[in-house]
Each structure stands twice: as structure tokens, then as C-alpha cells.
Amino acid sequence: MSEESKNNKKSENSKGFVLPGDLLETKSKPGKGIFRKDGRVYSSVVGYSNDRSGYMNVNAIKGRYNPKVGDKIVAVCAETGPSVWRMDIGAAFNSTLHHSESGWKVPFGDTARFLSIGDAVWAEVFMVDAAGSHQITLKKDDCRKLYSGTVVKVEPTAVPRVIGKQGSMITAIREKTNTRIQIGQNGFIWIDGKGEDISKAQKAMETIDKEASSEGLTKKIEKLLEK
Amino acid sequence: MAGQTDMELIKDGVRLDGRKPDELREVKITAGVLDNADGSCYLEWGNNKIYAGVFGPMECHPRHKQKADRAIVQARYTMAPFSVNDRKRPGLDRRSSEISYIVSQAFEKVVMVEEFPKASIRVDMQVVEAHAGTRCAAMTAASVALADAGIPMRDMIPACASGKVNDVVVLDLNKEEDNYGQADLPLAIIPSTGEVVLLQLDGHLTPEQFEEAMDLATSGCMDLYKIMRDALDKSYGGKK
Numbered sequence: 001m002s003e004e005s006k007n008n009k010k011s012e013n014s015k016g017f018v019l020p021g022d023l024l025e026t027k028s029k030p031g032k033g034i035f036r037k038d039g040r041v042y043s044s045v046v047g048y049s050n051d052r053s054g055y056m057n058v059n060a061i062k063g064r065y066n067p068k069v070g071d072k073i074v075a076v077c078a079e080t081g082p083s084v085w086r087m088d089i090g091a092a093f094n095s096t097l098h099h100s101e102s103g104w105k106v107p108f109g110d111t112a113r114f115l116s117i118g119d120a121v122w123a124e125v126f127m128v129d130a131a132g133s134h135q136i137t138l139k140k141d142d143c144r145k146l147y148s149g150t151v152v153k154v155e156p157t158a159v160p161r162v163i164g165k166q167g168s169m170i171t172a173i174r175e176k177t178n179t180r181i182q183i184g185q186n187g188f189i190w191i192d193g194k195g196e197d198i199s200k201a202q203k204a205m206e207t208i209d210k211e212a213s214s215e216g217l218t219k220k221i222e223k224l225l226e227k
Numbered sequence: 228m229a230g231q232t233d234m235e236l237i238k239d240g241v242r243l244d245g246r247k248p249d250e251l252r253e254v255k256i257t258a259g260v261l262d263n264a265d266g267s268c269y270l271e272w273g274n275n276k277i278y279a280g281v282f283g284p285m286e287c288h289p290r291h292k293q294k295a296d297r298a299i300v301q302a303r304y305t306m307a308p309f310s311v312n313d314r315k316r317p318g319l320d321r322r323s324s325e326i327s328y329i330v331s332q333a334f335e336k337v338v339m340v341e342e343f344p345k346a347s348i349r350v351d352m353q354v355v356e357a358h359a360g361t362r363c364a365a366m367t368a369a370s371v372a373l374a375d376a377g378i379p380m381r382d383m384i385p386a387c388a389s390g391k392v393n394d395v396v397v398l399d400l401n402k403e404e405d406n407y408g409q410a411d412l413p414l415a416i417i418p419s420t421g422e423v424v425l426l427q428l429d430g431h432l433t434p435e436q437f438e439e440a441m442d443l444a445t446s447g448c449m450d451l452y453k454i455m456r457d458a459l460d461k462s463y464g465g466k467k
Binding site for chain 1: 284337339377380
């Protein structure tokens with residue numbers, strides 16, 4: 001590819017790329033990643049603007065996980081209290097898992113017997129308050145403790161790429177590596193299987209995370225896994 | 228400022244390093260260079276070399292510094308022992324505490340701190356090689372690192388100094404001009420509004436010279452802002 005056509009491609013692809021403080025021309029309602037000043041809408045993060053379905057959003061390229069009620073996540077135990085666990089979910093603050101939300105009958109002070117530091121769970125966010133603190137629960141659908149396996153961390157913004165269109169990416173990784181995988185909305189991914197299979201899947205995840213904004217990823221990953 | 232020299236710092240409008248009075252040194256910015264930080268930046272500004280890393284928003288420690296209604300920015304400016312000619316004793320000293328403090332203050336003006344109550348945003352700036360103007364260079368690097376970390380903010384802050392050598396107001400002092408010049412005026416602005424978020428003055432300027440130095444530093448900041456934007460565009464804009 002010549003230098004000139006490379007440059008052309010870049011400018012074409014840069015469409016919608018915005019930086020903090022950039023004015024966004026829109027009549028839509030303000031969504032996320034923006035701020036308002038004097039009745040105008042500006043981007044507040046580095047990302048791609050998206051003016052669809054009546055909302056002006058800027059999807060940030062990076063950033064910590066912002067918990068939302070109903071999100072299914074993978075959480076890792078960071079601290080144990082007498083009746084709660086403090087769980088790392090990749091957000092600004094650790095999340096609380098209260099013993100009454102665990103589904104186990106936990107005697108007071110005996111939390112570590114059920115979940116000790118480093119243990120992972122598949123959980124759901126069930127409460128987020130204005131002060132930024134949040135709680136998760138294990139008493140929903142398929143929520144449970146995740147035995148064995150490892151947890152891989154990717155950018156929360158890369159999660160849609162890890163899943164792929166209609167789950168194409170994740171299906172490919174599961175089939176090619178013969179592993180069990182749970183993808184949390186928070187960018188924590190739990191992988192279980194044979195040692196080498198796990199490291200194969202882990203490598204795939206890391207590649208997706210690094211190249212989350214490039215095209216033709218599924219094919220690239222399939223090629224990587226066939227090696 | 229205090230030093231004496233026989234060197235002619237500026238002659239016929241040309242400075243020691245061949246620049247014109249209103250010219251910046253060469254600035255190179257690369258965003259996202261560190262894997263372990265949430266956001267990072269490497270900046271080369273003339274002979275200055277600086278790394279900036281951003282962590283957070285995260286729980287604020289020590290707890291008594293938490294603000295119930297907003298986040299705080301905890302900036303930390305440090306110089307490597309090998310960053311200057313005479314080995315610098317490592318760790319925080321009077322000068323670096325001052326710079327850390329004013330940089331924190333400046334960033335709290337642009338970062339949307341009200342979105343993260345009780346949190347802390349850590350900004351670490353490490354000067355690897357110093358050649359005058361490191362506080363401005365460190366701030367510029369930190370701005371890019373904050374944007375790289377995906378932290379919501381109103382704008383990025385470019386920072387740039389102007390000063391006076393041989394009674395001529397010049398932009399972006401180099402080492403010799405800083406040591407033997409007559410004045411040094413570091414400035415940081417919010418480009419979209421023109422607000423001043425950092426302004427210091429070391430040395431003597433007449434009111435007219437001050438105005439001239441402010442204008443020069445402001446235009447330097449705007450040039451720098453373009454370089455910062457290009458750096459982020461280069462790192463992320465070409466993809467997708």
C-alpha cells in the first residue's frame with residue numbers, strides 16, 4: 001500500500017473519532033461520554049461518537065468498568081469481612097457481596113470458608129447507588145462460584161469484540177480450544193479447561209484486547225488458534 | 228535566573244539552539260506506552276524525557292483525603308536521580324511537592340471529578356531526563372495520559388513556558404536560558420475557554436513584557452495542543 005492511500009484510509013476511518021472537549025453536532029439526547037455546556041454537547045473522552053437511536057454517545061476507547069444493575073460479571077474476591085466479601089470487579093471501587101446474597105448459610109465470621117481471597121464468582125450487579133458503591137448477588141439465574149480455571153482481564157470496552165457478532169468470536173474460541181468460558185461485562189473473563197488450552201484461549205483474549213479496534217478480528221483469531 | 232554567564236544567549240534574534248524567540252523545541256508525544264497503568268504517555272520535548280502514568284479512578288487513600296461529593300486528583304512529580312548533571316537525591320523534595328500540588332490543582336479544573344465521589348485519580352510523572360521546562364512537559368504528558376486512561380474531562384491541558392533572556396521575551400526556555408536568563412513564566416491553559424489553570428513567575432518582567440510573555444506562552448500552548456491531539460489521533464484514530 002502506498003503512503004498516500006494509507007493516509008487516505010486513515011482520514012476515512014478517523015470519522016467520528018473525538019477527543020475530550022470536541023464539539024459534537026447533534027440534535028439527539030445526550031448519552032454517555034459527553035458533557036453539556038451552554039446548551040451544546042461536547043465529548044468528554046477519547047473515543048468514537050455514535051449518534052444512533054436518538055442518543056448522542058461517545059464510546060470510550062479505554063476506561064474502568066462502570067457497573068450497571070443487571071450486568072453479568074466475573075468478580076474476584078479481594079477481601080473478606082465478618083459477613084461480607086469485598087469483590088474486585090475492575091470498577092473504581094470494590095463491590096460488596098453480602099452473605100445474604102450468596103445463597104450459602106454463612107456463620108458470622110466464617111466467610112472465608114466459602115469464598116477466600118482470589119476466588120472467582122459469576123455474579124450479577126443488583127444495586128448501584130449515586131455515591132458510586134455497588135453490590136453484587138449470587139442469587140440470580142446461573143450465578144455461582146467458579147471453581148478452578150483462571151481469570152483473564154481485558155478492557156471492558158473490548159468485551160463486545162470478545163463476544164463477536166451473535167457470539168461468533170466466542171463460539172470460535174470455545175470450539176477451537178475446547179474450553180469453558182464466561183465473559184463478564186466488566187472485562188473479566190473466566191476460562192477453564194486443560195492447561196495448554198487455557199493459555200491458548202488466554203492468548204486469543206489478549207490479542208483481541210490489544211487490537212479491539214481493528215477489522216477482521218474473528219478470522220485473525222481463528223488463524224491464531226489453528227497454529 | 229541567578230547564574231551569571233559570558234554566553235550570548237540570543238544574538239540577532241537567533242538563540243543558542245538556533246531557534247527564533249517564538250519557536251518551541253521539538254515535541255514528540257506517544258500515548259499508551261505502559262501496559263500496567265490505566266493510561267500512559269511518553270513525551271520528548273527537546274532534551275526532556277518524561278513518562279506519565281495514570282491510575283484510577285479508584286478508592287482514595289489515605290481515607291481522610293476523600294471528598295464525599297467528588298474525586299480528587301493526586302499528582303506526583305518525581306525526577307530520576309540520573310535526570311540531571313549532579314545526581315539528584317531520589318524522593319520528594321520541596322520543589323517536587325510544590326509541582327505535584329499545583330499540577331493536582333490544575334487537573335481538578337478539567338477532570339470531571341464530580342462523576343466519581345470518594346475516588347482518587349493518581350497521576351504519576353517521572354522525569355527521566357531534565358533540560359528545563361519539565362513541569363510544563365510533565366503536565367502535558369499527564370494530560371495525554373489522562374485522556375489515554377479514558378477519564379472524562381472537559382479538555383486537555385497543554386502547558387508551556389515563556390521567559391526573558393537578554394531583555395528579549397522568548398518562548399520555551401532551554402537549559403542555558405533557564406539558568407542564565409532573567410525570567411521564567413510557566414503557563415497552562417484550557418484551550419477551549421482560554422482559562423488559566425497554572426501560572427508562575429520567577430524573575431523580573433515589566434508589565435508590558437509580562438503581557439508579551441503571556442501572549443507568547445498562550446500561543447505556545449495552542450501549538451502544543453495540536454501536537455497532543457495528533458499524538459492521540461495517531462495512537463487510536465486510525466483504527467476501527
